Amino acid sequence: AGNMLRQAELFEQIEEKDAHLLGEMSKRRNAILDYELKVAPASDDPRDHKIAEFVDQWIKGLSDIEDILVSMQESVGKGYAAFEIDWDVSEGQAIPQGFEFLPHKRFSFIDPRGIVRRTPLLLTDRSPMGEEIPPWKVMFHCYGGKSGHPTRSGIYRVCCWMFLFKNYSLKDWVTFCEVYGMPLRLGRYDPGASQEDRDALVQAFSSLGTDAAGVISKSTEIEFIEGIKGAASGTVYENLVAFCNHEISKAILGQTLSAEVGERGSYAASKTHNEVRKDLERADAR
Numbered sequence: 001a002g003n004m005l006r007q008a009e010l011f012e013q014i015e016e017k018d019a020h021l022l023g024e025m026s027k028r029r030n031a032i033l034d035y036e037l038k039v040a041p042a043s044d045d046p047r048d049h050k051i052a053e054f055v056d057q058w059i060k061g062l063s064d065i066e067d068i069l070v071s072m073q074e075s076v077g078k079g080y081a082a083f084e085i086d087w088d089v090s091e092g093q094a095i096p097q098g099f100e101f102l103p104h105k106r107f108s109f110i111d112p113r114g115i116v117r118r119t120p121l122l123l124t125d126r127s128p129m130g131e132e133i134p135p136w137k138v139m140f141h142c143y144g145g146k147s148g149h150p151t152r153s154g155i156y157r158v159c160c161w162m163f164l165f166k167n168y169s170l171k172d173w174v175t176f177c178e179v180y181g182m183p184l185r186l187g188r189y190d191p192g193a194s195q196e197d198r199d200a201l202v203q204a205f206s207s208l209g210t211d212a213a214g215v216i217s218k219s220t221e222i223e224f225i226e227g228i229k230g231a232a233s234g235t236v237y238e239n240l241v242a243f244c245n246h247e248i249s250k251a252i253l254g255q256t257l258s259a260e261v262g263e264r265g266s267y268a269a270s271k272t273h274n275e276v277r278k279d280l281e282r283a284d285a286r
Contacts, residue, residue, distance in 0.1 A: 002109035002116040004151060009105065011078050011156045014163045020245045021159055024252040029073035031281040033066055058095065071101050073284060075143040077252075078104050079154030082120075083139045099139065109151055116149070145283060158251045166244035173237035254280055 015022050039059065041052035059065060074081040086098035107120040108130040121130025122138065133140075146153040187201045249255070255277065 002151065004107055004109065005105050007151070007157075008078070008103065010160060011104070011154070014156060014160055015077075018163050018166070018248075021163065021248050021252070024249050025077055027277075028076055028252050028280065028284070029070050031277070032069050032073055032284055034281065035285045037065070037069075064099075068099050072141045074101075074104075075141050075154070076145065076284065077154050077156040077159075079143055079152065079157075080104070080107075080120075080150045081141045082107065085137055085139055087136075102138065109149075118149070120150075144286075145280075155251050159248050162244040162247045162251075166241050169237045169240040169244070173241070176237060253277055 015025070037059065039052050039056040041048040062068070068083065071083070072081050082102040082104075083099040084102055085096050086100065088095045088097040102122075106123050108123055109117045109120050110130070111117050111121070112129065120133070120140070121127075122133045123130050142150045143153050143155075145155070187204075189198055189201055
């Protein structure tokens with residue numbers, strides 16, 4: 001509906017909780033640094049050459065230009081990236097001297113009438129419902145890899161499903177690992193056992209969990225049943241996690257051979273997969 005708060009918070013969570021996704025996205029973000037940044041004049045006109053030279057010198061004077069380019073790549077996962085421009089007007093000429101990254105939750109695509117906009121409103125303390133962005137104040141970069149509205153174009157909208165399934169599987173896998181191989185403790189008591197004997201049996205179980213010792217009545221019994229040990233017992237969780245990781249790699253890098261150590265594949269397949277990555281790099285640079 002154009003309200004970015006929940007989606008922005010979800011995207012922050014999956015980056016902080018999923019090491020595989022963060023690693024793959026780091027490859028995609030940093031790939032932009034492999035390309036040399038050049039400024040070309042718009043035409044052969046001497047004035048255009050003078051402008052190009054000025055812009056080139058200005059860019060070289062930005063100490064954090066590489067950080068800005070990498071941060072602009074946030075748009076790949078989240079659909080868009082925005083920076084507030086800090087202008088220097090001390091010399092009587094307006095020149096951008098810095099860029100401050102603006103969080104995605106600072107934007108709303110709903111106008112006061114409830115209609116979804118193509119261009120965002122900026123949420124501020126003065127205007128919590130959003131206000132029009134002043135001209136020349138914000139650099140707004142949209143990811144061009146998927147057509148449609150900027151709020152729906154980020155790759156994380158695909159990855160969040162795999163993150164969800166993987167999170168559930170990891171939770172079950174960790175629970176499985178916690179009890180895997182541990183013997184089942186089964187307590188037995190005679191039908192005529194008193195409530196006191198039954199309570200003592202429960203207490204003995206609790207003691208066995210930490211102290212490995214307990215005192216019980218002769219009329220009760222504790223049996224240890226060995227847990228089932230098998231190589232395939234936990235593979236169902238591992239296979240689901242691996243599948244989700246592969247799907248995330250495909251979404252972010254377009255391939256999987258460069259994602260996992262030990263991934264099998266021929267030289268030709270690896271070369272083809274690497275070309276896919278290069279295509280994405282060129283698209284991001286453009």
